[in-house]
Amino acid sequence: MAGIYLHIPFCKQACHYCDFHFSTQLGHQAAMVEAMRREMALRKGFFSPEVSLETLYFGGGTPSLLEPDEVARLLDAAAAHFRLNLKEVTLEANPDDLSLEKARQLRAAGINRLSIGIQTFDGALLQYFNRAHNAEEAERAVWNAAEAGFDNLTIDLMYGARSLSLKLWEEQLERALALPVQHISAYSLTVEAKTVFAHREKKGDAITLEEEEQAKQFERMQERLQAAGFIQYEVASFGKPGFFSQHNSNYWKGLPYLGIGPGAHGFDGKKRYSNLRNNPLYIKAIREGTPFSEDETLTAEEVLNERVLTGLRTIWGISRSELEMLHPNWLQLHAQTLDWLRQNAYLEENEDRIWLTPKGFILADSIAFQLFT
Numbered sequence: 459m460a461g462i463y464l465h466i467p468f469c470k471q472a473c474h475y476c477d478f479h480f481s482t483q484l485g486h487q488a489a490m491v492e493a494m495r496r497e498m499a500l501r502k503g504f505f506s507p508e509v510s511l512e513t514l515y516f517g518g519g520t521p522s523l524l525e526p527d528e529v530a531r532l533l534d535a536a537a538a539h540f541r542l543n544l545k546e547v548t549l550e551a552n553p554d555d556l557s558l559e560k561a562r563q564l565r566a567a568g569i570n571r572l573s574i575g576i577q578t579f580d581g582a583l584l585q586y587f588n589r590a591h592n593a594e595e596a597e598r599a600v601w602n603a604a605e606a607g608f609d610n611l612t613i614d615l616m617y618g619a620r621s622l623s624l625k626l627w628e629e630q631l632e633r634a635l636a637l638p639v640q641h642i643s644a645y646s647l648t649v650e651a652k653t654v655f656a657h658r659e660k661k662g663d664a665i666t667l668e669e670e671e672q673a674k675q676f677e678r679m680q681e682r683l684q685a686a687g688f689i690q691y692e693v694a695s696f697g698k699p700g701f702f703s704q705h706n707s708n709y710w711k712g713l714p715y716l717g718i719g720p721g722a723h724g725f726d727g728k729k730r731y732s733n734l735r736n737n738p739l740y741i742k743a744i745r746e747g748t749p750f751s752e753d754e755t756l757t758a759e760e761v762l763n764e765r766v767l768t769g770l771r772t773i774w775g776i777s778r779s780e781l782e783m784l785h786p787n788w789l790q791l792h793a794q795t796l797d798w799l800r801q802n803a804y805l806e807e808n809e810d811r812i813w814l815t816p817k818g819f820i821l822a823d824s825i826a827f828q829l830f831t
């Protein structure tokens with residue numbers, strides 16, 4: 459089982475928090491689609507012949523800037539070069555692109571799951587984030603998608619911004635729950651280097667809430683979404699039963715995936731590669747047949763730590779047998795920490811695996827850090 463990720467590196471405008479790879483020069487889009495088709499041909503032998511691909515994910519940047527025929531051309535190239543047995547085909551859409559017609563076209567092109575980047579329904583916050591859509595468009599986009607026949611919809615939300623009070627966050631959750639969505643991803647706002655927010659923070663502006671306040675918003679979200687029938691199957695991911703993201707779950711389980719496009723990374727089970735993070739240079743390298751990615755072989759320790767970090771962020775946790783395979787003494791080495799975490803209800807274990815409780819999820823990254831080798 460494996461997946462394929464296609465990175466669409468264009469955005470209409472830069473959001474003030476975002477450090478993902480994208481360019482606002484939209485003129486290169488057609489050339490980019492051709493280059494990505496060519497990259498798939500070049501990576502034809504990446505998976506062994508018996509591996510079939512069950513998930514495909516258009517991420518970005520802003521994949522909803524693609525024309526429907528460009529989506530179809532990229533899917534055709536994937537079908538030409540890989541063994542597809544697709545169950546989940548996701549595309550990230552920004553609300554300002556998602557008219558009813560566009561949603562219908564995407565569905566006809568083969569997309570069966572949309573991830574809509576709402577972030578917040580609050581007009582002032584949307585402006586503060588420099589989003590290209592307003593609150594009304596955010597809600598309309600979801601209704602358009604549902605009307606076009608999408609029955610597997612997810613939205614992205616962000617909490618933890620300085621001006622987001624607990625009351626305002628609760629309102630956001632209610633507005634999200636009033637929509638026909640089966641899945642919600644929610645991220646705490648982080649200030650990333652070289653973004654507008656990083657620049658403002660350096661000048662002394664406070665961008666995010668104190669950790670304690672952020673934790674309160676996280677807890678409130680856990681309670682509210684659980685009550686509404688969502689299961690928190692990963693720290694930032696809540697899904698109704700049957701609607702967990704298969705693509706992302708496979709990442710978190712350490713399964714291989716192919717990454718196509720500038721800034722995309724891929725993993726074959728041992729080695730990871732990262733593609734050039736520059737649109738014109740990537741297109742040029744693909745055309746000229748010069749290197750467009752760098753390989754990175756993870757040390758045994760890095761593989762182990764990454765498995766601990768991603769595993770503990772999910773409800774599946776990490777299996778004892780996998781831990782033993784990666785490091786025969788890991789459990790003894792961390793016995794004291796594990797005991798303490800269990801006694802304080804941050805962690806549970808059985809004969810097969812260890813996993814974090816909802817209370818442990820709040821501290822997942824720092825708990826994993828204590829369990830690094």
Ligand SMILES: C[S@@+](CC[C@H](N)C(=O)[O-])C[C@H]1O[C@@H](n2cnc3c(N)ncnc32)[C@H](O)[C@@H]1O
Pocket residue numbers: 475476477478517518519520521550551552574575576577614615616645646647648649650
């Ligand atoms: C890279 S974006 C791509 C999706 C799409 N272009 C959009 O903006 O909706 C994926 C998601 O990552 C989250 N994200 C990006 N930067 C973030 C940051 N600095 N802090 C928290 N979440 C962030 C946002 O929720 C966003 O929807």
Ligand SMILES: C[S@@+](CC[C@H](N)C(=O)[O-])C[C@H]1O[C@@H](n2cnc3c(N)ncnc32)[C@H](O)[C@@H]1O
Pocket residue numbers: 463465478479517518519548550573612613614643695703706716717721722723724
């Ligand atoms: C922050 S997550 C949002 C998940 C989404 N809300 C969902 O549940 O389907 C997705 C983002 O991670 C990044 N991403 C995922 N896989 C990637 C890969 N293989 N290479 C590069 N970036 C990747 C992309 O920027 C993408 O927009």
Ligand code: SF4
Pocket residue numbers: 468469471472473476477478480518519520552575
């Ligand atoms: S959050 Fe989405 S739309 Fe905004 S800059 Fe990042 S990728 Fe582009």
